[in-house]
Amino acid sequence: MNNNSFSRIKAIAKKEVVEFSRDWRTIIAIIIIPLLMFPLLFIMFPLLMESEAAELDSLEVKVIVQSEFLPETLIQEINSSNIDLTFENTSIDSPLSSPGDDIQRLRSSSTDAILRIEQREDIWYYAIIHISTSERSSEARSRLLTGMLNWEDNETSRRISDQGLDVNSTLDPLRWDGDISSADVATQGEQAGMILSLFIPLVLAVWTFSSAIQPSIDMTAGERERGTLEALLSLPCTRKELLFGKWLAVATITGIGVILQVCGLLFAIGYLASSSVIGVPELSVPAIFLIICSIMLFAIMVVALELALAMRSHSVKEAGSILGPAIILIIFPALFTQVINLDGIENFWFAMPVVNVLLALRELLMGRVIIEHIAIWFATSLAYALLAAYYAAKQFSREDIVTSLS
Amino acid sequence: MAKTLMSITNVSKNFGDIEALREVNLDIRSGEVVGLVGSNGAGKTTLLRLMSGVYAPSTGSICLEDGTPVAKMRQRLGVVPESTGLYSRLTAWENIRYHSRMHGVSDQDSWKRTSRFAEHLDMLDSLGRHTKGFSRGMKQKTALLRALAHGPSVLLLDEPTAGLDITSARTVRALVKQLRDEGGTVVYSTHQLSEAEQVCDRIIIIHNGGIQADGSPNDLLKQTQTTNLEEAYVSLTQEKARPREEDSKKDGRFTRWWRRISTPKIPKFEIKEVLESE
Numbered sequence: 001m002n003n004n005s006f007s008r009i010k011a012i013a014k015k016e017v018v019e020f021s022r023d024w025r026t027i028i029a030i031i032i033i034p035l036l037m038f039p040l041l042f043i044m045f046p047l048l049m050e051s052e053a054a055e056l057d058s059l060e061v062k063v064i065v066q067s068e069f070l071p072e073t074l075i076q077e078i079n080s081s082n083i084d085l086t087f088e089n090t091s092i093d094s095p096l097s098s099p100g101d102d103i104q105r106l107r108s109s110s111t112d113a114i115l116r117i118e119q120r121e122d123i124w125y126y127a128i129i130h131i132s133t134s135e136r137s138s139e140a141r142s143r144l145l146t147g148m149l150n151w152e153d154n155e156t157s158r159r160i161s162d163q164g165l166d167v168n169s170t171l172d173p174l175r176w177d178g179d180i181s182s183a184d185v186a187t188q189g190e191q192a193g194m195i196l197s198l199f200i201p202l203v204l205a206v207w208t209f210s211s212a213i214q215p216s217i218d219m220t221a222g223e224r225e226r227g228t229l230e231a232l233l234s235l236p237c238t239r240k241e242l243l244f245g246k247w248l249a250v251a252t253i254t255g256i257g258v259i260l261q262v263c264g265l266l267f268a269i270g271y272l273a274s275s276s277v278i279g280v281p282e283l284s285v286p287a288i289f290l291i292i293c294s295i296m297l298f299a300i301m302v303v304a305l306e307l308a309l310a311m312r313s314h315s316v317k318e319a320g321s322i323l324g325p326a327i328i329l330i331i332f333p334a335l336f337t338q339v340i341n342l343d344g345i346e347n348f349w350f351a352m353p354v355v356n357v358l359l360a361l362r363e364l365l366m367g368r369v370i371i372e373h374i375a376i377w378f379a380t381s382l383a384y385a386l387l388a389a390y391y392a393a394k395q396f397s398r399e400d401i402v403t404s405l406s
Numbered sequence: 407m408a409k410t411l412m413s414i415t416n417v418s419k420n421f422g423d424i425e426a427l428r429e430v431n432l433d434i435r436s437g438e439v440v441g442l443v444g445s446n447g448a449g450k451t452t453l454l455r456l457m458s459g460v461y462a463p464s465t466g467s468i469c470l471e472d473g474t475p476v477a478k479m480r481q482r483l484g485v486v487p488e489s490t491g492l493y494s495r496l497t498a499w500e501n502i503r504y505h506s507r508m509h510g511v512s513d514q515d516s517w518k519r520t521s522r523f524a525e526h527l528d529m530l531d532s533l534g535r536h537t538k539g540f541s542r543g544m545k546q547k548t549a550l551l552r553a554l555a556h557g558p559s560v561l562l563l564d565e566p567t568a569g570l571d572i573t574s575a576r577t578v579r580a581l582v583k584q585l586r587d588e589g590g591t592v593v594y595s596t597h598q599l600s601e602a603e604q605v606c607d608r609i610i611i612i613h614n615g616g617i618q619a620d621g622s623p624n625d626l627l628k629q630t631q632t633t634n635l636e637e638a639y640v641s642l643t644q645e646k647a648r649p650r651e652e653d654s655k656k657d658g659r660f661t662r663w664w665r666r667i668s669t670p671k672i673p674k675f676e677i678k679e680v681l682e683s684e
Contacts, residue, residue: 008507015493015496019495022495226494231486231489234483235505237508399462402455402460402461
């Protein structure tokens, strides 16, 4: 490739990026959404959950207690959790968990739950009739259970004590000595790496593929449909230069999206780390270099493949129909990769397309730099990337790409 | 005699089983405006695409005067395809500059030439506007400016006045005449004989993939012993015109099957009833 060739590739890539970024919707899709996705997911979502939980806590739930007799201590336990109790002194036919006519009372929301309890000799039998799809009803059940389990603990202790036994040694004969977390020799960084390795590879793979779909289609089938390709093909540039230029543009746009998404992810992790929810992974310089390398190889393959498939299509609609469902080719391997055990993993996994890069990312995020695995995934990823590039070059060399539906 | 700029020798072009062009021999000489006239599907666009290097000939060769294949010397050509091929999110000047850069021409030189022609076409004030809102005429003028910005030896125009209003079509024709007066070479495809007569020094009639006639308007009248070009055209193209086949790529077996089962049949009895009621 000479200087003219490089300047033409640069001109193609620059024009594509400029044209693509002129649409404000594109800016939202490639900058705002990737940047805000994880902070919103990791920061706003827990905040929303907390606020909803607080709202639920402050609710007073209505419970009907059906029992001929209830111990005073149990009533006190239940009453302490903001429950409006109504007592019905009725006897229930066994089993207690059979709702009977009380279904209507729950469905009409005249009560949130019904506690049935009766004593048979030394044992108390109970059932809580509720609707699991109603949040109020589930909350009422949860509060009743908490109160009743507290009462059960006290009752158990009382009975053990009445028999002249030591409550602690009887109930807790096996105990951990010292701090549980200090017995784990994995550092906080390694633990964080393991947690992140379960979803960062998935996110990177899916986002790389999905964010390249729109620009790939726009720059190939889109050009073909709009009739701009013929003018471009009559210019003094080769089809390979055209492919490289467009590949560079799609890779740049996708790269920006992925980098921004990782930035958003790191910000969210940093926020969570400050709240001690998750640590920051410890990564060596070679591991970081290899992570970048694996993503690059994956991006080369994915973008070339998407450009090729989009260029094969006669219209934007056809290209969308092919590339949209093709994301399954990434999602399924990505999900399988999550359940593959990395300890003692067989080498062939590192030669499988898509799976190899995802496994490599998992290993590297956990700080495992295994030369044998690296050699396999690097060589096979490079081969897949070259194959995809060759296929794309073949599609770009077709004569019929000049014909447009318009 | 003017020197030959482009030689088309024994060129045929096939798309699968379809013979789009057969045994075309043609010389494009310096300073002439050559009109390619023919019906839809005759092979005009295929010939222009071969001349611009977008298609490679199945047989034969298309070379410039020094013997270089045209595909390797595309910087000497200016091409305006039928669809104009403008990017709607770029301004007119950005469209022009993009093509000039691909031709290896500096922005400064490109601007000099563009502004000169833009003034003639009354487009100077519109160069900074996005082409999305352009009328068909403005798009055509922009595409012309784009094709001229790098100073090509040969300008290839595919139906440049199709769909234009009378004023815009007149402006385009005036520009072509001006280029000829300045010594430029233009290949101009059209299916309007009157237009070819007005603009072209030489008319090539293409029919069903072959050249039926090649000469000045007067030569064609003499050859056919007719009094006007329309009669001349009719006498030269008596064989029934074939349908446009160049773009009709063969669909796969599954695609054909699926289309057949998903397309409802024409309700014949209803047509019969309608005809009877009429």
